[in-house]
Amino acid sequence: MTRAENALTHPLELRYGTSAPQTEWVMNPIVAGILAHKSVRKFAPTSLPPNALEQIVAGAQSAATSSNLQTWSVIAIQESSHKDSVATLCGNQEFIRRAPLFLVFCADLARLGAISEREGLAGEGLDYFEMFIMATIDAGLAAQNAALTAESLGLGICYVGAARNNPRELATALQLPQKVFALFGMAIGVPAEGDSSAVKPRLPQAEIVHHETYNTQGQEANIAEYNAIMRKFYASQNMGVEGDWSLHSAKREEHVKALTGREIMREALIERGFGLK
Ligand SMILES: Cc1cc2nc3c(=O)[nH]c(=O)nc-3n(C[C@H](O)[C@H](O)[C@H](O)COP(=O)(O)O)c2cc1C
Structure with a gap:
């Protein structure tokens, strides 16, 4: 990791809770929208737009x-x-x-x-x-x-x-x-105005993608890395989650x-x- 978590701003950094990989990423409105998903549980007392x-x-x-x-x-x-x-x-x-x-x-x-x-x-x-x-x-x-x-x-x-x-x-x-x-x-x-929901980091890709065949090599390290990221996320969001992911x-x-x-x-x-x- 090259930068502090609070300096993470790129949509991919927020998605993984770590600094972005140094590759060229295509960013268009659809990709940006998908990466920015976060569950919202605080709604304004406003009706939906027409249609x-x-x-x-x-x-x-x-x-x-x-x-x-x-x-x-x-x-x-x-x-x-x-x-x-x-x-x-x-x-x-x-x-x-x-x-x-x-x-x-x-x-x-x-x-x-x-x-x-x-x-x-x-x-x-x-x-x-x-x-x-x-x-x-x-x-x-x-x-x-x-x-x-x-x-x-x-x-x-x-x-x-x-x-x-x-x-x-x-x-x-x-x-x-x-x-x-x-x-x-x-x-x-x-x-709602002031809704504090945030993009929740996901597991590292290495844990999710299996090339050609399924294998669990590196699982422990991948999950340890993610647990550390999620501990910080839980604390920053005051989620009161006991322990790690x-x-x-x-x-x-x-x-x-x-x-x-x-x-x-x-x-x-x-x-x-x-x-x-
Ligand atoms: C099928 C499904 C069911 C879910 N059910 C609930 C629920 O009953 N209550 C709730 O607060 N969140 C619920 N969630 C939201 C998840 O907790 C949330 O998607 C997950 O923690 C990841 O956070 P994010 O959506 O902000 O990225 C559900 C999500 C999915 C996909």
């Missing part, structure tokens, strides 16, 4: 989708009492209530089921785990495009995995039919209790009409 929802959804629908099957749907929640009860089910996270828009991304095999029926075809594949994986990938890609679109409009976003904390109750609240499952949410709004991450799956209700996922999916064969 923001439509633009965000068009961005989401522009993502690639397996065989063009488009096995996802999104529920847009804007009405405040509905948002309030949904927020309660999603880990009771206050920022969801404050956000003018809460999107719930769903794996949706119901549409294909209906089409198969109308076409007089069996739809056997819908009962297989593969189709659930396909739908979750489609929804994830769509959501990330939605996030980038929203961020490009100057909005802030935060994903909400806690949408899986109470899958049965959320399905009821959203009136989801069989074969539609709420995977995760996304709170979207105008970042390794400890924080290992605690996240230490006991079933840490799954915060999501341990019933397989059962809940089967109840909701996913065969998972």
Whole structure:
């Protein structure tokens, strides 16, 4: 490292929490926007610009989708009492209530089921785990495009995995039919003035990229380097995280209790009409 952390300014330096590699990087508005992502959990009491929802959804629908099957749907929640009860089910996270828009991304095999029926075809594949994986990938890609679109409009976003904390109750609240499952949410709004969220450093590329074949060489050193970066980040953001990234991450799956209700996922999916064969 050649400079102090507080001198890091280049988007790549902020992304990795260390001084930028000495290579030529192409920086254009899309790359800059992607690198600048940070979750926002403080929203101004302001509504979204006109047509923001439509633009965000068009961005989401522009993502690639397996065989063009488009096995996802999104529920847009804007009405405040509905948002309030949904927020309660999603880990009771206050920022969801404050956000003018809460999107719930769903794996949706119901549409294909209906089409198969109308076409007089069996739809056997819908009962297989593969189709659930396909739908979750489609929804994830769509959501990330939605996030980038929203961020490009100057909005802030935060994903909400806690949408899986109470899958049965959320399905009821959203009136989801069989074969539609709420995977995760996304709170979207105008970042509050003085919002102090910051770009959170990621693991060094050496830990993530495996050339030609998978190997764990250097893992310990890579993670030690990242732990040191994250300790400083946690302190600078007053995040009150105990220990370093390794400890924080290992605690996240230490006991079933840490799954915060999501341990019933397989059962809940089967109840909701996913065969998972
Ligand atoms: C699928 C998913 C679910 C998430 N769920 C929550 C959540 O329920 N509450 C929350 O505050 N943040 C949630 N996050 C945000 C992550 O904590 C955040 O993305 C991560 O710490 C990295 O920080 P960054 O987004 O600022 O780079 C979620 C992120 C993802 C991708």
